[in-house]
Amino acid sequence: MIYANIFYVVAAVLFILGLKKLSHPKTARGGNTLASVGMLIAIVATLIAYGGIDWKLIAIGMIIGSIIGALFAIKVQMTQMPQMVAIFNGFGGGASALVAAADLLSNIQNLINGSPILVSGIEIHPTFYSAVVAFSIFVGTLTFTGSFIAFGKLQGFISGQPIVFTGQKVLNALIAIALVGLAVMMVIDPVNMITFFIGVVVLSAIIGITLVLPIGGADMPVVISLLNSYSGVAAAATGFVLMNNGLIIAGSLVGASGIILTNIMCKGMNRSLANVIFGAVGLVQEGASGTQQQMNIKSYSTEEAAMILDAAEKIIIVPGYGLAVAQAQHAVREVADYLQSKGKKVLYGIHPVAGRMPGHMNVLLAEANIPYDQLLDLDQINSEFEDCDVSIILGANDVVNPAARHDKSSPIYGMPIIDVDKSKTVLINKRTMNPGFAGIANELFGFDNSIMVFGDAKQMLQQLLKDLKDL
Amino acid sequence: MEMINILTVFILAIFVGFEIITKVPPTLHTPLMSGSNAISGIAVVGAIIATKVGGETGSYLGVIAVVFATINVVGGFLVTDRMLKMFKRK
Structure with a gap:
């Protein structure tokens, strides 16, 4: 058994190197392969080292x-990536909880007798053992049910809007208190442990559901990132149950990764994590659209837009999720290719919350063969607008709303935005004048340098390309 | 002593995680998530061990865990590769 640990160290090194290679798109694919080799080593070492297993x-x-996983991986569309990651988080959490449960069953007699607990040849204190089992089951089960709710919301099986009811927070608090109580009982009363254990499973499953239900719409990227982190924490906790270095290291890496992404998403929306989890924001607020001021909107045809683009030298495209909904990624690339062939500089500005999960928009654009070195993130793009002739807003709304900079009454006040209004002309494509996802009116549409081109993004871009070629 | 060793490993792993993950650019955040998802499928190692230790019930739980974790591992690495293949320079 000892020598398996050496292979876990090798696997851990490969995981770390693999993640390190993810720091650049050029090396990333090799990094992923490296990590998968690490996993293979860990699995084979376990199969060989632990005798008496049922092959x-x-x-x-x-x-x-493997079949289910491969089917998911091959079939999934890039727009559905958030759902898939959500459901995979759930499987990861579920697996960890099941492992902890199975291990508890193997030790239950020793716990009742007060005999020492031997895990992987290490004698550990029964109190510590019971406590980590309880924690591992709690995190794993919560991740499992929470992820399936997140999946249901993203897939449209459940309403994507926050689902709230009176007493929700009180209910969650009561469940949390009961969970702590049951976990303590598991530790101090081994004779009735199974009963308390079942209680922990049931309540963890319920709290996973009640915590994710009230989170909706634009906040889903935060939830997926957080559940990603939990799936890592669950694996690490199970590593403590089994005293297994492989699980502890890999789980910690994933836990850290999820927390960092959660933080980035929260910053992208200028929200605290507590506000996302308990705030139930995203509910369409009454009155928010009622206070809309009259705006003078200039509606242009694609032909007129083509003429403006023809005179421009530097163009920045700001895509939002609406672009992906309209399946217009390829159309946008064709327009950009044409503009570049005319010697114009074309860049893309990607807001951290432009997609439905961290980095989602970049994947959607990469799928349409848009080179990644043209995609600039928030920090890089905002200095590019000073000498930008035209910025084109496609299916994005809140992330370019200047109200975030100055209007303290706006729900998105303080959110970092892409400063498109600083370019000479802002060309905005929208289907209709309806406010965006968060139901907030956008004053940008009425600015002097703004022009609107209405219509479906894909059709508009195809028409625009035709008009550009006809010039 | 064993306990301290394992805690040391845990804490150092968290630090390493933070150091390397902060260097991943936003462009690769989705592959990072699906890839780290696959890595959290390391629970499969625990699942294999679990099939033999917990008696009959334990072995059933273990097998379900093997299925779940393998979905994670295989699906996670494959879909990450599928995505990373698409990232091209000009």
């Missing part, structure tokens, strides 16, 4: 898992 049973489990 047939494990082979069946692995074959079923």
